[in-house]
Amino acid sequence: MNVAAARARCPICNKEIEGRPTNPSAPFCGVRCRQVDLGKWLDADYRVPVAETDEGDGEGEGRDGGTGGPAGSGVKVNTGRGGDA
Numbered sequence: 001m002n003v004a005a006a007r008a009r010c011p012i013c014n015k016e017i018e019g020r021p022t023n024p025s026a027p028f029c030g031v032r033c034r035q036v037d038l039g040k041w042l043d044a045d046y047r048v049p050v051a052e053t054d055e056g057d058g059e060g061e062g063r064d065g066g067t068g069g070p071a072g073s074g075v076k077v078n079t080g081r082g083g084d085a
Protein backbone atom coordinates (compact mmCIF):
# COMPACT_ATOMS: atom_id res chain seq x y z
CA MET A 1 0.00 0.00 0.00
CA ASN A 2 1.28 3.33 -0.88
CA VAL A 3 -0.50 6.00 1.04
CA ALA A 4 2.17 8.60 0.70
CA ALA A 5 0.54 11.02 -1.69
CA ALA A 6 -1.67 10.95 -4.68
CA ARG A 7 0.29 10.55 -7.81
CA ALA A 8 0.56 13.78 -9.59
CA ARG A 9 0.12 13.89 -13.28
CA CYS A 10 1.86 15.93 -15.83
CA PRO A 11 -0.55 18.63 -17.00
CA ILE A 12 0.88 18.37 -20.45
CA CYS A 13 0.95 14.71 -21.28
CA ASN A 14 -1.03 13.44 -18.33
CA LYS A 15 1.62 11.02 -17.38
CA GLU A 16 2.15 10.04 -13.81
CA ILE A 17 5.09 11.81 -12.40
CA GLU A 18 7.25 11.73 -9.37
CA GLY A 19 7.58 14.65 -7.06
CA ARG A 20 10.69 16.39 -6.05
CA PRO A 21 13.45 15.76 -5.47
CA THR A 22 13.12 12.69 -7.59
CA ASN A 23 11.74 14.70 -10.42
CA PRO A 24 13.34 18.12 -10.63
CA SER A 25 10.94 19.02 -13.37
CA ALA A 26 7.89 18.65 -11.22
CA PRO A 27 5.03 19.24 -11.63
CA PHE A 28 5.86 18.13 -15.11
CA CYS A 29 7.16 14.80 -16.17
CA GLY A 30 10.23 16.30 -17.66
CA VAL A 31 11.96 19.33 -18.90
CA ARG A 32 10.29 19.02 -22.21
CA CYS A 33 6.76 19.20 -20.90
CA ARG A 34 7.76 22.02 -18.63
CA GLN A 35 8.95 23.99 -21.56
CA VAL A 36 5.82 23.17 -23.46
CA ASP A 37 3.79 24.60 -20.65
CA LEU A 38 5.97 27.63 -20.44
CA GLY A 39 5.58 28.15 -24.13
CA LYS A 40 1.84 27.99 -23.80
CA TRP A 41 1.88 30.66 -21.17
CA LEU A 42 4.15 32.85 -23.12
CA ASP A 43 2.05 32.44 -26.15
CA ALA A 44 -1.23 33.14 -24.47
CA ASP A 45 -0.50 35.83 -21.99
CA TYR A 46 2.55 37.63 -22.97
CA ARG A 47 1.57 38.30 -26.49
CA VAL A 48 1.86 42.03 -26.70
CA PRO A 49 1.26 43.52 -30.07
CA VAL A 50 4.04 45.87 -30.84
CA ALA A 51 2.47 48.89 -32.40
CA GLU A 52 4.73 51.65 -31.38
CA THR A 53 6.15 54.22 -33.65
CA ASP A 54 8.94 56.46 -32.69
CA GLU A 55 7.83 59.30 -34.82
CA GLY A 56 4.98 61.75 -34.84
CA ASP A 57 5.11 62.93 -31.29
CA GLY A 58 4.46 66.57 -30.55
CA GLU A 59 1.67 68.37 -32.28
CA GLY A 60 -0.23 65.50 -33.61
CA GLU A 61 -3.32 65.35 -31.54
CA GLY A 62 -5.00 68.53 -30.38
CA ARG A 63 -6.29 66.97 -27.28
CA ASP A 64 -5.82 69.47 -24.55
CA GLY A 65 -7.29 72.98 -24.37
CA GLY A 66 -8.67 72.98 -27.83
CA THR A 67 -12.13 74.45 -27.95
CA GLY A 68 -12.10 76.06 -24.56
CA GLY A 69 -14.98 74.21 -23.07
CA PRO A 70 -14.73 73.64 -19.38
CA ALA A 71 -15.89 70.19 -18.62
CA GLY A 72 -17.47 71.07 -15.33
CA SER A 73 -19.90 73.78 -16.38
CA GLY A 74 -22.55 71.53 -17.67
CA VAL A 75 -25.67 70.31 -15.99
CA LYS A 76 -25.13 68.84 -12.65
CA VAL A 77 -27.41 66.05 -11.85
CA ASN A 78 -28.03 66.14 -8.19
CA THR A 79 -29.80 63.10 -7.05
CA GLY A 80 -29.25 63.76 -3.43
CA ARG A 81 -32.44 65.32 -2.23
CA GLY A 82 -35.43 65.10 -4.44
CA GLY A 83 -38.44 65.20 -2.15
CA ASP A 84 -39.05 68.88 -2.19
CA ALA A 85 -42.55 69.30 -3.42
Ligand SMILES: [Zn+2]
Residues within 6 Å of the ligand: 010, 011, 012, 013, 014, 015, 028, 029, 030, 033
Ligand atom coordinates in the same frame (compact mmCIF):
# COMPACT_ATOMS: atom_id res chain seq x y z
ZN1 LIG B 1 4.66 15.36 -19.57
